[in-house]
Amino acid sequence: MYAQMVKSAGTGVKSREEMTDQERDFQDKIDADIKIEPRDWMPDDYRATLIRQMGQHAHSEIVGQLPEGNWITRAPTLERKAILLAKVQDEAGHGLYLYSAAETLGVTRDELTEMLLDGRMKYSSIFNYPTLNWADIGAVGWLVDGAAIMNQVPLQRTSYGPYSRAMIRICKEESFHQRQGYDAIRKMAEGTVAQKKMAQDALNRLWYPSLMMFGPSDKDSVHSAQSMAWKIKINTNDELRQKFVDQTVPQIKFLGLDLPDDAIVWNEETSQHDYTDPDWNEFFDVIKGNGPCNVDRLAARNKAWDDGAWVREGLMVHAQKKAAAKLAAE
Amino acid sequence: MANVDQQALFQFLLRMGDNTLVLGHRVSEWCGHAPVLEEDIALANTALDLIGQTQFWLGLAGEVEGKGQDADALAFRRDVWDFRNFLICEMPNGDFGQTLMRQFLFDAWASVTLAHLQKSSDERVAGIAAKASKEVAYHLERSSDTIVGLGDGTAESHDRMQAALEYLWPYVGEMFASDDVDANMVAAGIATDPAGLRGEFDAIITRVLTQATLNIPQSTFAHKGGRDGSIHTEHLGHLLTSMQWLQRVYPDASW
Ligand SMILES: [Fe+2]
Ligand SMILES: [Fe+2]
Ligand SMILES: [Fe+2]
Numbered sequence: 001m002y003a004q005m006v007k008s009a010g011t012g013v014k015s016r017e018e019m020t021d022q023e024r025d026f027q028d029k030i031d032a033d034i035k036i037e038p039r040d041w042m043p044d045d046y047r048a049t050l051i052r053q054m055g056q057h058a059h060s061e062i063v064g065q066l067p068e069g070n071w072i073t074r075a076p077t078l079e080r081k082a083i084l085l086a087k088v089q090d091e092a093g094h095g096l097y098l099y100s101a102a103e104t105l106g107v108t109r110d111e112l113t114e115m116l117l118d119g120r121m122k123y124s125s126i127f128n129y130p131t132l133n134w135a136d137i138g139a140v141g142w143l144v145d146g147a148a149i150m151n152q153v154p155l156q157r158t159s160y161g162p163y164s165r166a167m168i169r170i171c172k173e174e175s176f177h178q179r180q181g182y183d184a185i186r187k188m189a190e191g192t193v194a195q196k197k198m199a200q201d202a203l204n205r206l207w208y209p210s211l212m213m214f215g216p217s218d219k220d221s222v223h224s225a226q227s228m229a230w231k232i233k234i235n236t237n238d239e240l241r242q243k244f245v246d247q248t249v250p251q252i253k254f255l256g257l258d259l260p261d262d263a264i265v266w267n268e269e270t271s272q273h274d275y276t277d278p279d280w281n282e283f284f285d286v287i288k289g290n291g292p293c294n295v296d297r298l299a300a301r302n303k304a305w306d307d308g309a310w311v312r313e314g315l316m317v318h319a320q321k322k323a324a325a326k327l328a329a330e
Numbered sequence: 331m332a333n334v335d336q337q338a339l340f341q342f343l344l345r346m347g348d349n350t351l352v353l354g355h356r357v358s359e360w361c362g363h364a365p366v367l368e369e370d371i372a373l374a375n376t377a378l379d380l381i382g383q384t385q386f387w388l389g390l391a392g393e394v395e396g397k398g399q400d401a402d403a404l405a406f407r408r409d410v411w412d413f414r415n416f417l418i419c420e421m422p423n424g425d426f427g428q429t430l431m432r433q434f435l436f437d438a439w440a441s442v443t444l445a446h447l448q449k450s451s452d453e454r455v456a457g458i459a460a461k462a463s464k465e466v467a468y469h470l471e472r473s474s475d476t477i478v479g480l481g482d483g484t485a486e487s488h489d490r491m492q493a494a495l496e497y498l499w500p501y502v503g504e505m506f507a508s509d510d511v512d513a514n515m516v517a518a519g520i521a522t523d524p525a526g527l528r529g530e531f532d533a534i535i536t537r538v539l540t541q542a543t544l545n546i547p548q549s550t551f552a553h554k555g556g557r558d559g560s561i562h563t564e565h566l567g568h569l570l571t572s573m574q575w576l577q578r579v580y581p582d583a584s585w
Contacts, residue, residue, distance in 0.1 A: 069363075
């Protein structure tokens with residue numbers, strides 16, 4: 001999940017009696033699965049929460065280019081290099097759709113970017129972990145895109161029209177990424193001793209960070225309840241995490257890799273896998289900025305932005321000159 | 331094609347494929363670091379196209395060589411002295427202006443060259459050129475627009491673009507220097523003499539650079555050596571070090 005711990009604005013779900021007429025009409029539309037469009041009236045808190053959530057999602061796509069970009073120049077074959085380039089290009093495209101969708105709520109891409117760069121807004125904790133061997137690229141596609149899909153498939157039904165449409169477009173590409181990632185790691189799991197070691201190492205390192213992507217348990221959170229009532233969150237974090245574990249464990253076995261957690265076992269009673277929860281202290285450390293790559297990631301994005309200032313300014317001034325010349329010619 | 335010198339054809343194909351491989355690699359170094367999101371996407375797309383073209387050119391090169399080397403073997407298992415790319419392709423990215431200027435000069439050369447190669451007597455060459463031409467037409471349109479936008483933008487962007495042009499200008503001449511391999515290709519009807527393409531190239535760059543309010547340097551001095559492998563820059567070895575690392579360290583693995 002690319003949006004973690006997004007705090008809904010406001011004080012929690014209101015009862016129908018507490019709602020104004022406008023709020024009641026709005027909630028009725030959502031309950032009837034009628035999409036909210038940019039020009040429709042919406043509560044300020046709904047708007048603010050969506051901006052946080054979509055912005056965080058967009059930022060994750062952008063920062064997510066970095067750990068994968070780390071291997072583009074070292075991809076082992078031309079085909080793998082092409083696949084990775086295409087994937088990273090898609091991720092930047094996802095960032096673009098999501099920023100555009102967020103802009104319909106009255107915030108600009110530049111404003112959102114500034115908030116990412118100065119740390120006011122977050123991106124998914126997963127991208128603060130390093131990619132250390134080539135199998136990590138397979139594992140990122142398989143596990144990270146896989147976890148993102150778990151969250152984003154239900155969000156195709158989210159109440160906000162532009163967000164829902166962005167999710168539909170993005171989900172198609174994400175499932176493609178996941179298959180390609182799985183294919184890359186399968187090739188390694190079936191490969192030489194060294195390749196198998198890389199695959200196992202990638203799985204072991206990225207397993208818990210992938211589980212953290214869904215965020216800590218939120219079954220008792222007021223924020224979650226409000227987001228769910230607004231249908232900008234469809235499932236609880238625990239539901240999605242469990243689904244992810246249940247989907248992924250058979251895939252790990254199929255690859256012939258060792259399970260990254262000794263406690264993983266099929267539970268006949270619950271008809272799902274038991275597993276060990278990630279270390280939430282580590283998660284909160286990462287969120288606070290103390291993950292292995294937080295400083296590098298933000299520094300890289302800040303450097304790209306600062307170094308690129310003259311380019312953005314140059315192109316803008318040129319566009320203004322062109323517009324003025326066109327006006328003068330009319 | 332019994333009378334075509336296969337060794338010369340192999341060299342010609344390596345030149346085509348090494349250009350796109352090395353430049354594609356350079357462009358891919360930008361991933362996630364571009365000045366604006368649209369440029370991240372465009373640079374990744376350009377790199378992707380160039381790597382795709384490499385697969386065709388080097389794939390055919392391996393076939394022509396007939397020693398069982400595929401495109402990957404040629405890309406990942408040769409050393410610096412075997413590379414046949416223009417020096418301009420291996421020049422470092424520098425700032426965004428330098429990267430785009432390098433791209434523009436290459437795109438202009440590629441668009442002119444590929445247009446002629448589509449009429450090659452070798453159908454395989456003509457086929458690759460036809461496919462690559464479509465991609466390169468788009469690259470050239472995009473790099474031209476950016477050169478104009480930045481050249482005729484702010485004083486700073488203008489100065490940076492002028493500096494990039496001056497830095498790269500000594501590497502332009504190599505793209506049009508003919509040798510025995512070219513003479514062979516011309517005789518076989520496979521390719522046009524590069525020296526004869528300079529006029530078309532100059533027409534494109536003069537139009538764009540003038541619009542960009544940039545001054546074309548007067549010097550005709552040209553660094554050479556990439557195309558025949560006699561001398562590369564120091565930069566290529568570092569590029570190959572990262573590009574070929576996995577294949578070199580794990581030679582028995584398939585990926
Ligand atoms: Fe994505
Ligand atoms: Fe993603
Ligand atoms: Fe993805």
